[in-house]
Amino acid sequence: MSQSFRQPDILEIARAEGKVTVEDLAERFDVTVQTIRRDLTELANAGKLERVHGGAILPSGVSNILYEERRRLNEPAKAAIGRACAAAIPHNASVFLDIGTTTEAVARELMDHRNLMVVTNNMNVAQILLTNKDCEIVVAGGALRRSDNGLVGNLTARTIENFKFDYAILGCSALDEDGDMLDFDIQEVVVGQTLLNRSREVFLVADHSKFQRSAPVRLGSIRDVDQVFTDRPLPAPLAENCIGWGTRVQVAGMPGKRQST
Structure with a gap:
């Protein structure tokens, strides 16, 4: 060839x-x-x-991969992560779903949940959940980022400050070996940082490709996250840190498998 x-x-x-x-x-x-x-x-x-x-x-740096390419990247893994994360969310809960293709996978798995309030800055998530008649959907205001139908910026953050969520489901563009969650858009990071302070439990959903990428803007540390849902075990040094921080790690597709408790 x-x-x-x-x-x-x-x-x-x-x-x-x-x-x-x-x-x-x-x-x-x-x-x-x-x-x-x-x-x-x-x-x-x-x-x-x-x-x-x-x-x-795939190349990384200061700009993200195109959204449609990100949708195709590791689709089966994201679906498994979505199922595992949704299974940890009970009925009768208030949930924030962040921007990202993996959070969209979570939304698809919430279709049978009852009496949910879902707040999101992801227009794709809102569209997915429209057919769940037992789900109240609140779209956070903000500037529309046409590349991925995300709402970002200070207006979105101010909307979030009016809530205290049972669960916040976050994504990130990259996960550094020291546990820092990284992204490309500072306007999106402002939203994520606000969520860390306005949620009773924070879940990070990230497939293994995020372990191999880099991005320039720090969202926070997974020491501030209650549980990580991923598709492959975290690199050993990071897994050890999660044990010390008390951050639970669930490897989707491996029934009962928790990398740390």
């Missing part, structure tokens, strides 16, 4: 899985590891991938 045919497929695998490894790609395409390394180097030079030890990841 020539490089021109191989490289688009490599990009699709990276979008689906968050990361590609040299050994796995060499086996998939039945070529040498040296050939795959050249492919990854060319893709990295073109800005389409970012080289890491043993493979490559």
Whole structure:
């Protein structure tokens, strides 16, 4: 297979899985590891991938991946995270759902919940929950970010200050090894920081690709989060910190599996 045919497929695998490894790609395409390394180097030079030890990841930096690409990234994992998180939310609760494709997965799993009040700054979440007739939906005001139908900024934060939620479901663009939750838009971070102070319990939903990315704006630390829902075990140093902080970690798709308690 020539490089021109191989490289688009490599990009699709990276979008689906968050990361590609040299050994796995060499086996998939039945070529040498040296050939795959050249492919990854060319893709990295073109800005389409970012080289890491043993493979490559989707590029990160100061701008986020396009929203439709993020929707396709790790879809099965996000669905599993959504199911696990929704199962931890009881009926008769007030819930805030944040911007993000994983929080949208949570919303899809709340369709059978009864007597919910859901406040959201995610217009996609509001649209998903419209068919749940037993759910009151409140859309937080703010400036509409057309790229993902999110409402952001100080007006959104001021709306949130009028509530005390039973549960806040947060996403993030990246999760640093020291436990910092990171994002790209400071206007969105203002909303997340307000939520940390206006919720009885805070859940973070983040698939494993967030462990491999970086973003410039700090939202907060998962030491301030009650529970993390993810699809793969956290890196060992971060998992150990979560034990010390008392942050529970549930690995979705692994029944009964908690990385820390």
